Amino acid sequence: MAPVSSTQLMSNPVTFSEVMPNVASSFIDIGQGITASIYQGMGTNRVQAAMTNDSDLINFSCLLNGQVEFRSGRFCIKPSTGNSSISFLPHDRFDISASSQFRQVELMLPKEVLQELAGSDADWLLEDIAKGHFYRDCAPGQQGLNAAMTLFKRLSSRSSSPLMIKAAVYEFLAWQLDNPGICHQQHSVPLRERKQLMEARELLLQDLCCAPTIAELARETGLNQLKLKRGFKLLFGSSIYNLFLQERMNHAKQLLSKHNVGETAQMLGYSNASHFSKAFQKQYGVCPSEARKHAI
Known part of the structure; x- marks a missing residue:
């Protein structure tokens, strides 16, 4: 299975539907280099795909339902249902496998934009990213999970205004950054x-x-x-x-x-x-x- 670049998947709906035919997706340009997206399995078979991450973006995501697995040369990533994850994995190749009815919401943005938006709240993350490839999986708590679900609903609805979507994006980001190190709930x-x-x-x-x-x-x-x-x-x-x-x-x-x-x-x-x-x-x-x- 030949890998497709992440940029191609986000910019070309035809490419995405060819690579992941049983997945409904939506990509929204928020501005400032920020992209919000949702993915939802629609078929009965597991989703299989290969992708190369050709961006230098920080990825914030939350798996709302089902199972997803990302395998690369560095990591085998299996986010837990209901958990949030933060990753910075530029230029890695991934083999993706997901259950047929998975649901996931995702936010991608450049490091400098995160610094501008979050200020000192993002210092811990930017320090970790400066050391190289980074991945963390944490239980977000009720308010963080609510923010993820709200963002998923806003991105799914055609009636959501750009302002409502942007507000949900910022709230989701804020809760992702709120608890940098204590992930004892997931254990x-x-x-x-x-x-x-x-x-x-x-x-x-x-x-x-x-x-x-x-x-x-x-x-x-x-x-x-x-x-x-x-x-x-x-x-x-x-x-x-x-x-x-x-x-x-x-x-x-x-x-x-x-x-x-x-x-x-x-x-x-x-x-x-x-x-x-x-x-x-x-x-x-x-x-x-x-x-x-x-x-x-």
């Missing part, structure tokens, strides 16, 4: 349990009107309730219920820009608008009617 939760916890998170947030019970999540994922509760704390930094409530209230903020308080409460499954208002105020410190004034 605290075994790989199989991380995958089950990611599945539990998706099930939990499928319907923000009605949360499944912990017993239902345990039955669907094959994890017992104790491991679910402990795993959510370790991997996402939150209890199961608090994570559901955070996502529910985040969605409420979006709905309030187009709907009144009563309508928003009803759309989120609240039978009583006052219960919704109390939950919203507890989360954000302001009542939803006040938040709506600023949102409109």
Whole structure:
């Protein structure tokens, strides 16, 4: 399998579809040499490809679902589901293998742009990169994972404005840089349990009107309730219920820009608008009617 350059893949949709025919992708030029991209397996067979990285860009990525493996002469990279990775591997050749239903979000940018945007927050990374080829895989925590998922959704949606995409890019980058060295979470939760916890998170947030019970999540994922509760704390930094409530209230903020308080409460499954208002105020410190004034 002859390798294709990374520049060719990003700049030519025809080349990408020929090399990875069962992968849906989107590449967005953010400006300043920054490219944001998403990849999603669409077939039933594993994805196989070969690529040469002909750029000097820093790569930030998060694997949201499935499995991906990159093999080069220097590394065998197998990011864990739900984990973020940072790499600087210029001019390396990679053999890529991915499961049929994988999902990944990625951000690439030059070193000087990272320095300009992040300042001293990026010093630790630029110091490591100055030593040569670099790769690090870490559990991002709940807020970092939320930022990755938001970026994936914004890049997937045709209705996302350039400003919304750029905001999601900067938030994703900020959380990637937030925790430079302490990656103990990924070692605290075994790989199989991380995958089950990611599945539990998706099930939990499928319907923000009605949360499944912990017993239902345990039955669907094959994890017992104790491991679910402990795993959510370790991997996402939150209890199961608090994570559901955070996502529910985040969605409420979006709905309030187009709907009144009563309508928003009803759309989120609240039978009583006052219960919704109390939950919203507890989360954000302001009542939803006040938040709506600023949102409109």
